[in-house]
Amino acid sequence: MKAIRIILRNIRDGFKSVGRNISLSIASISCITITLLIVAIALIVSYNVESITKRVKEDFTIITFVDNAASEEEIKNLASNIEKLDNIDSVEHETKKQIADEMKETSDSLSAIIDTWSDETNPLYDTLLVKVKDTEKISDTAKKVQKLDLVKDVKYGQGMVESLLSVFNVLEKGMIIAMVALVLVTLFLITNTIKITIFSRKREIEIMRLVGASNFSIKQPFVIEGFVLGFLGSLIPIGLTLYGYSALYNHFNGQLFSPFVKLVSAEPFVYIVSLILLALGVVVGMFGSYNAVRKYLKI
Amino acid sequence: MEFIKFRNVEKTYKNGVNAVYDINLDIKKGEFVFVIGASGSGKSTLIKMLYREERPTIGEIYVGGINVAKVKNSKVYKLRRKIGIVFQDYKLLPKLTVYENVAFALEIYGLPTVEVRRKVLKALDLVGLKSRTKSYPDQLSGGEQQRVAIARAIVNSPKLLICDEPTGNLDPDTSLEVMKVIEKINDLGTTIVMATHDREMVDKMKKRVILLDNGKLVKDYEKGSYSHYEGN
Numbered sequence: 308m309k310a311i312r313i314i315l316r317n318i319r320d321g322f323k324s325v326g327r328n329i330s331l332s333i334a335s336i337s338c339i340t341i342t343l344l345i346v347a348i349a350l351i352v353s354y355n356v357e358s359i360t361k362r363v364k365e366d367f368t369i370i371t372f373v374d375n376a377a378s379e380e381e382i383k384n385l386a387s388n389i390e391k392l393d394n395i396d397s398v399e400h401e402t403k404k405q406i407a408d409e410m411k412e413t414s415d416s417l418s419a420i421i422d423t424w425s426d427e428t429n430p431l432y433d434t435l436l437v438k439v440k441d442t443e444k445i446s447d448t449a450k451k452v453q454k455l456d457l458v459k460d461v462k463y464g465q466g467m468v469e470s471l472l473s474v475f476n477v478l479e480k481g482m483i484i485a486m487v488a489l490v491l492v493t494l495f496l497i498t499n500t501i502k503i504t505i506f507s508r509k510r511e512i513e514i515m516r517l518v519g520a521s522n523f524s525i526k527q528p529f530v531i532e533g534f535v536l537g538f539l540g541s542l543i544p545i546g547l548t549l550y551g552y553s554a555l556y557n558h559f560n561g562q563l564f565s566p567f568v569k570l571v572s573a574e575p576f577v578y579i580v581s582l583i584l585l586a587l588g589v590v591v592g593m594f595g596s597y598n599a600v601r602k603y604l605k606i
Numbered sequence: 607m608e609f610i611k612f613r614n615v616e617k618t619y620k621n622g623v624n625a626v627y628d629i630n631l632d633i634k635k636g637e638f639v640f641v642i643g644a645s646g647s648g649k650s651t652l653i654k655m656l657y658r659e660e661r662p663t664i665g666e667i668y669v670g671g672i673n674v675a676k677v678k679n680s681k682v683y684k685l686r687r688k689i690g691i692v693f694q695d696y697k698l699l700p701k702l703t704v705y706e707n708v709a710f711a712l713e714i715y716g717l718p719t720v721e722v723r724r725k726v727l728k729a730l731d732l733v734g735l736k737s738r739t740k741s742y743p744d745q746l747s748g749g750e751q752q753r754v755a756i757a758r759a760i761v762n763s764p765k766l767l768i769c770d771e772p773t774g775n776l777d778p779d780t781s782l783e784v785m786k787v788i789e790k791i792n793d794l795g796t797t798i799v800m801a802t803h804d805r806e807m808v809d810k811m812k813k814r815v816i817l818l819d820n821g822k823l824v825k826d827y828e829k830g831s832y833s834h835y836e837g838n
Contacts, residue, residue: 309716316713327701514697517657518711518758519686 313524321531324508325539331504332536338500339540339592342493343584347544349489350580351552353482358571360475367468369437369449372459377433385457386435394448396438403431432459443472493587497540498595501533505599512603522604529596537592538585545581552577608668609635609765609797610656615665617651625651626821629665635765638789638798640808640832643818649801652818653770656799657691658682670765687715689766690759690796692788694774696751698743698758704730705739708758715762729757733787749780753787760791767791769800773807781807809833 325332371389373382386398407429411418424430437452439445445463453461505512515525553573562569610633617625626648633639641649654660655667658674667674670688677685698707708726717725730736733753743751752772759767769788773781785807792798802808808815815832817825 312718313714313716316716510697511699514699515710515714516683517686517691517697518714519683519762520714521683522680524714 314527317524317527318531320528322535324528324532325535328504328508331507335497335500335504335536335592336540339497339537339588340543342496343541343544343588344547346489346493346587347548347580347584349486350583351548353486354576354580355571356478356482359568360478362569363471364442364475365438367439367442367445367463369439369445369452369461369463371435371437371452371461372432373435374457374459375432377457381457382433382435385455388455389435389437389452392448392451394439394441394444396440398438399436401434401436403429403433406431406434442468490587494591494594497537497588497591498598501536501592501595502599502602504536505529505596505603509603512600516604525604526597526600529600530593533592533594533596534589535592536596537588537590540592541585541588544584544588548580548584549577552580608632609637609670610799611666611668612652613666613668615655615662615667617648617655617660618663624821626818629823631816631823631826633797633799636792636795636797638792638811638813639800640811640813640815641799641801641818642803642805642808642815645803646820647818648821649818650770651821653768653799653801656766656768657689658685687762688764689768690756690762690764692752692755692759692767692769692772694771696743696748696755698751698754700743702742703739704735704741704743704746704754707743707754708761711758711761725761726757729761730754732760732790733757747780748776749783752776752784756784756787756791760796764796766797766799769798769802771802772800773802773804778806782810785811 371385373385377385382400386400389395389398404426407421407424411421437448439448445468446465449461449463449465452458512525556570556573559570561572610631612629612631615629616627619625629652641652643649651660655662656669656674658677662675665675669685672685672688674685699710702710705726708729709722712722712725727736727739730739733756735750735753735757738746738750738754743754746754752775756767756772767788772788773784776784781804788798788800789811809832812830812832814829815825815827816823817827
């Protein structure tokens with residue numbers, strides 16, 4: 308009962324002191340708001356970049372052209388041999404007739420020409436569309452496929468794939484570094500602002516100690532205050548994420564410039580980002596004030 | 607029966623300053639003791655060691671059976687709950703009302719609100735400020751602020767009230783008013799240890815007086831035997 312009363316009073320005092328020190332509270336809240344806004348933007352951008360590169364990578368395919376001399380049976384064998392190689396995700400057989408049919412659909416004049424082909428005169432090759440698990444190793448895998456019998460040629464966008472991959476690599480690493488740096492800066496900025504808030508209340512802590520408040524009961528209201536500051540500071544970034552990103556997504560119809568560059572759909576993405584922001588604000592707020600109070604306590 | 611005991615107490619600060627040496631002192635329960643001496647004589651150090659703001663370098667200090675020197679930092683609050691402290695600069699929280707400032711010292715124990723209210727009003731009544739509960743410290747005079755600080759110090763009915771220059775910031779009339787309040791608390795059985803510069807006040811009060819000089823206890827005057835006209 309006693310402990311509950313103390314905790315309830317500390318919660319009350321935590322909330323009260325946000326109001327009592329309103330100017331400093333506003334300073335802390337705006338600092339948290341701004342840093343969390345930057346974090347929100349960084350999260351949204353990096354997650355989108357990540358999803359776009361992932362989608363592009365998923366489209367990477369080794370197109371394996373099979374010698375025309377191969378029989379149906381031999382093509383099946385070849386496909387299962389490819390499947391046995393390392394780093395193979397899936398193998399799909401596309402007959403030359405299917406390819407010809409696909410080509411017919413692209414234009415009428417082409418369609419007229421292709422119509423003149425019979426099964427024997429069709430100049431196209433049967434192909435096996437090979438998807439790999441790790442796109443980084445796509446060229447190695449392509450070389451292995453090339454060496455198999457009955458493989459006429461392989462194409463996986465040699466040259467372009469490599470440069471795309473290296474761009475993606477740099478992009479992804481840059482994003483990770485930027486995110487880590489941002490989170491650290493957020494931690495630093497928020498804890499420091501809160502530290503300043505609490506520094507101005509050194510006297511309050513001193514008096515609490517003098518009248519016999521235990522270290523725990525001194526810390527508690529400050530930690531609760533940090534929680535309140537973090538919570539209030541995360542409201543605007545969360546609101547902007549929830550409404551802003553959804554509005555952006557709808558405005559662009561979910562894609563940027565071309566259907567190739569798809570945005571991450573708003574739900575549940577915005578909720579996840581909001582949760583991250585809330586957690587970051589609240590945890591950093593609490594941690595910041597805990598740390599700051601500790602400085603003024605002899606422990 | 608000795609309530610406070612100093613045994614061969616010596617305090618050297620980290621910067622090498624020797625604040626007090628070889629202090630031996632006994633104070634009985636319910637006594638009223640002045641600690642006087644020039645600035646730098648070690649009064650404040652002596653007082654601070656009583657509430658464990660400072661630790662003696664050598665020696666032992668007992669307050670009501672507790673060896674104060676051995677109390678850990680994290681347990682200091684347990685000692686502080688048994689004593690009341692009054693300072694020259696009042697140390698009130700400016701953003702809390704008179705009532706809240708006094709209640710603050712009780713709420714940390716988790717007392718029920720009804721009991722907090724009863725004790726706070728009783729303490730404020732004792733210092734004569736029952737009618738100012740809703741005022742803020744900056745709306746009060748210096749003497750009134752100090753009385754609020756006294757109310758806060760005694761609200762928990764401590765056995766010992768420590769006063770560090772409580773009248774240092776007050777004019778003579780107000781000082782007397784504050785001293786009367788403290789004397790009343792003493793009459794109710796609380797032991798008082800008070801450091802002060804105000805020799806005239808000490809004269810008038812006719813209490814036991816301990817004189818410090820350069821960190822040494824040079825004289826211990828029996829109750830009523832001190833007069834600053836003696837040339838001290």
